[in-house]
Amino acid sequence: MGIHIAPSMLSCDFAHLADEARRIANADWLHVDVMDNHFVPNLTLGVPVVEALGKAVDTPMDLHLMIEDPDRWAPAYVEAGAGSVTFHVEAATAPVRLARELRSHGARASMALKPATPIDPYEDLLPELDMVLLMTVEPGFGGQKFLDLVVPKIRRCRELFDKHGLDLWLQVDGGVSLETIERCAEAGADVFVAGSAVYGPGDAAARIDRLRELAAGAC
Ligand code: DX5
Ligand code: ZN
Secondary structure, three states: OOOEEEEEHHHOOHHHHHHHHHOOOOOOOEEEEEEEOOOOOOEOOOHHHHHHHHHHOOOOEEEEEEOOOHHHHHHHHHHOOOOEEEEEOOOOOOHHHHHHHHHHOOOEEEEEEOOOOOOHHHHHHHHHOOEEEEEOOOOOOOOOOOOHHHHHHHHHHHHHHHHOOOOOEEEEEOOOOOOOHHHHHHHOOOEEEEOOOOOOOOOHHHHHHHHHHHHHHHO
16 A cells, blocks of 8 residues: 655645745645635635646645535646545535546546545445545644544545455545554555645655655554
8 A cells, every 4th residue: 555645735835835845845746725715614725826836846736625516616626737636525416427527537536524424325436436535624724633533434434445345545634743644544544634744844845754654654
């Protein structure tokens, strides 16, 4: 199982987006959080900024859409250069159709669940997806405390992937840090979003290496 580290740009200096992306050239993905002030009580950025960032940097972009009506808006992020697009199942009207559309445009399709949303009702959808994102905080803000109550769902998700023989990635997002990454990896996560644990003063790339080491040692 490969480990992927996807730093969240939500914690970087938005006035210098491309420079902040270049600081973390050892990241596997750039995790870009799109918020619309409706699905979550916060507003970030949209298609034009994603498109500009994609042209300025080489690291593939992992879009996390915390927006209403992803059925309508998500495909535009593939056109804007995203390699992976995650929609929230709580917001999607037709998740199967949407996942197929994302894949047909050439992106990885991923479905996110808030902490209180169970995975079991969506078992039949898994073959339509390339990744499941489990939120380990309530979506909307960086720098929140990791919710341990999600750990059993990480384990359950991995069990369901194995049961169906599916090679899906399992991403965790929220409060992932040097203190919490090992319990996520041990439970079966293999893609790790980290915002406040990576960005800030000092050597962000070294912090990514350390997170990667800890995750690799725990799975
Ligand atoms: C929160 C976002 C996360 C966030 C993670 O809603 O989806 O990607 O930026 O930030 P940290 O790692 O600081 O919790
Ligand atoms: Zn995110």
